[in-house]
Amino acid sequence: xxxxxxxxxxxxxxxxxxxRGAEGLSVVFSAPVTDHGASDDCGVAILGAEDNKYWHDHxxxxxxxxxxxxxxxxxxxxxxxxxxxxxxWNAAFDAGYAAALGKSLIILQPPEHDHALKEVDxxxxxxxxxxxQVVAILxxxxxxxxxx
Numbered sequence: 001x002x003x004x005x006x007x008x009x010x011x012x013x014x015x016x017x018x019x020r021g022a023e024g025l026s027v028v029f030s031a032p033v034t035d036h037g038a039s040d041d042c043g044v045a046i047l048g049a050e051d052n053k054y055w056h057d058h059x060x061x062x063x064x065x066x067x068x069x070x071x072x073x074x075x076x077x078x079x080x081x082x083x084x085x086x087x088x089w090n091a092a093f094d095a096g097y098a099a100a101l102g103k104s105l106i107i108l109q110p111p112e113h114d115h116a117l118k119e120v121d122x123x124x125x126x127x128x129x130x131x132x133q134v135v136a137i138l139x140x141x142x143x144x145x146x147x148x
Contacts, residue, residue: 002142005075006031007068007098008091009083010039014108014131018079021135025142030071032064039064072098077141079134082109082117092120099123108134 004027006015019029033039043050043059050056072078078098080091098105107124108131109117121127128134136147 002027002077002138003075004029004077004079004138005071005098006079006081007072007094008079008081008108009086009088010034010036011083011085014081014083017131018134018138021132022138025138027138027142030075032068032071068094069097072103073101075103077104077106077138079106079108080120082107082113084110084112092117095120095123106134106137 002025006018006029010032015029015031015034022029033042038045040057040060042063043061044056046063047059050059072094075098078094080095080098082088082091095105095107105124106126106128107117107121108128109121110129114121126137128137139145139147
């Protein structure tokens with residue numbers, strides 16, 4: 001069983017596309033909490049309200065880091081998606097953490113991010129453009145077969 005952590009952009013259904021495409025493969029997926037509100041507010045919901053937005057965000061980031069670290073550390077492969085919208089500093093951090101741990105890293109990004117992500121891409125074993133390409137990589141890794 002191949003363990004794959006799906007990190008990064010949370011505003012599109014790319015994770016679902018990969019999961020659907022990988023049906024029948026010996027793979028298990030994990031991911032951060034993708035409910036943006038729950039992710040932002042988990043710290044104050046669990047540990048209590050904060051008057052200062054910095055501490056509100058900080059509490060959430062620390063609790064989310066527990067899940068993220070566990071997911072990346074336990075994964076065989078880490079896929080990090082950089083989407084079209086927003087600057088995804090957390091995704092870059094996850095990619096760096098995965099690379100530092102020696103994880104097999106696949107970056108999923110549009111071509112217009114190539115220059116901005118050149119250092120991140122250099123640490124990856126593959127840079128994919130579509131979820132289908134990620135699935136094809138996973139299929140090749142597990143079965144040694146190429147796309148039709």
